[in-house]
Amino acid sequence: MNLWLTLPITAATGLVAGMVGISGGSFKVPLMVLACGVPMRVAVGAITKELQAADTSASCRVSGEPRRMTKAKIASWQRNAGKRLLERVGVAAGKVVLDFGCREGNYAKIAAQIVGPTGMVYALDKNHQVLDDLMRSVREKGLGNVVRLDTSGNVLLPLRDASVDVVLLYDVLHLIGWSGESGKTIRCSATSDRRAVLKELFRISKPTGVISIYCPHLATHTDVDSEQDIAKELESEGFDLRDGFYATLVHDSNLVQGHIMNFMSRAGTNCKPC
Numbered sequence: 001m002n003l004w005l006t007l008p009i010t011a012a013t014g015l016v017a018g019m020v021g022i023s024g025g026s027f028k029v030p031l032m033v034l035a036c037g038v039p040m041r042v043a044v045g046a047i048t049k050e051l052q053a054a055d056t057s058a059s060c061r062v063s064g065e066p067r068r069m070t071k072a073k074i075a076s077w078q079r080n081a082g083k084r085l086l087e088r089v090g091v092a093a094g095k096v097v098l099d100f101g102c103r104e105g106n107y108a109k110i111a112a113q114i115v116g117p118t119g120m121v122y123a124l125d126k127n128h129q130v131l132d133d134l135m136r137s138v139r140e141k142g143l144g145n146v147v148r149l150d151t152s153g154n155v156l157l158p159l160r161d162a163s164v165d166v167v168l169l170y171d172v173l174h175l176i177g178w179s180g181e182s183g184k185t186i187r188c189s190a191t192s193d194r195r196a197v198l199k200e201l202f203r204i205s206k207p208t209g210v211i212s213i214y215c216p217h218l219a220t221h222t223d224v225d226s227e228q229d230i231a232k233e234l235e236s237e238g239f240d241l242r243d244g245f246y247a248t249l250v251h252d253s254n255l256v257q258g259h260i261m262n263f264m265s266r267a268g269t270n271c272k273p274c
Contacts, residue, residue, distance in 0.1 A: 069255050074106065077255060081248045082110045086168075088245070089212045089262055094118040095165040098157075098204070101125060101172030105134035105146075106250045111168070112143045122159065124149035155196045159204045167201050170214040171251055173230065174221035189222040191233060198237040207267040211239060214249060214258050227261060239263035 069077075086107065091097055093116045099108040102123040112121045123146055125131050131148045138146045149158065177193025179186045201211060211234065219225050224233075231241055242262045249258040 069250075069253055073255070074250060074253065077248065077250060078106065078110050082106070082250070083114065085247045085249070085260070086110050086114060088247075089168075089260070090166050090210045091115065096120045096122075096163060097166045097168065098122045098124065098159070098164050098201075099168045099170075100201075101169070101175065102134065103127070103130055104253075105130075105137065107168050107170060108134065108146060109138060109141070109143070111166075112138060112146050113141075115145060117145060119145060121146045122149050122164075123147070124151055124157075126151055126153060155200055157200050157204055161203055162206050162209075164204045165206055165209055167205065167209070167211045169201075169211060170249070171216060173213065173215045174217040178221050185221065191223060194222075194230075194233055195237060198234060198239075202238045202265065205265050207265055209265045210242065211263045213261045213263070215261075216251070216258065227259065231261065231263075234263050238266045240266055 091111050091114045093114065095115045096119060097108075097111040097115060099105070099111065099121060102108045102125050105123055108121050108123040112119075115121060123131065123134055128150055131150060135146065135148055138144075173194060174189050176189050176197050177187065178189040205211065213230065213234075215227060215230055218227075218230070224230065235241075240263060242264045244259060244261045246257055246259055249256055249260075251258065
């Protein structure tokens with residue numbers, strides 16, 4: 001094994017992967033094995049540790065000292081890595097998307113551009129001001145396919161049964177049922193709170209519908225600790241895990257590495273083909 005060859009090759013691969021907004025593991029493992037003679041077991045183990053470290057680092061940046069991104073850099077992410085992310089999830093021309101807890105609409109704006117005039121994006125949030133700002137922004141961009149959904153936290157959604165192709169639940173699950181004051185938690189998000197929402201999302205999802213989830217802050221805001229617990233909750237409400245991957249995400253105006261989990265309606269997983 002040539003260490004002096006291995007290090008620069010894997011570093012360069014990681015840099016390129018980061019620039020395009022995907023995990024570099026799928027590239028690094030074959031390079032380490034084929035080009036550098038690293039045993040498969042060692043290569044896989046090294047990349048697994050790297051992804052775990054990246055996930056931990058992202059969590060630290062979010063909860064500790066986040067590095068703020070300029071509007072220009074976020075716009076660049078939306079045009080490139082963000083667009084590829086949503087396309088990989090399943091957002092495509094003509095699709096109907098619900099951005100649940102959309103905030104500033106970083107994902108809703110990308111989705112609206114992808115689905116085009118034949119598609120629709122529902123942007124749901126409790127904060128009326130951010131929805132005002134979002135609607136002003138999409139009008140300036142000439143996007144007429146975004147519909148605002150103001151909510152006061154009511155579980156029932158004003159959408160028809162089996163009408164949505166993709167639901168985005170990014171950095172919002174931990175806030176369902178949660179309440180706090182001055183940075184202190186008064187009530188954690190409970191499994192019963194989240195399952196009530198998941199039942200409603202199952203109702204509005206098409207048989208081939210996808211729910212895409214990014215769920216940090218579980219340990220601090222909820223009654224569970226891990227993504228595995230969240231996956232069990234979705235499975236209990238009729239969804240099966242389709243896939244998962246690491247990607248560059250916008251989190252409170254910061255770019256972080258996060259883990260995405262994509263679930264399909266159980267009816268959709270039995271389609272031949274979907």
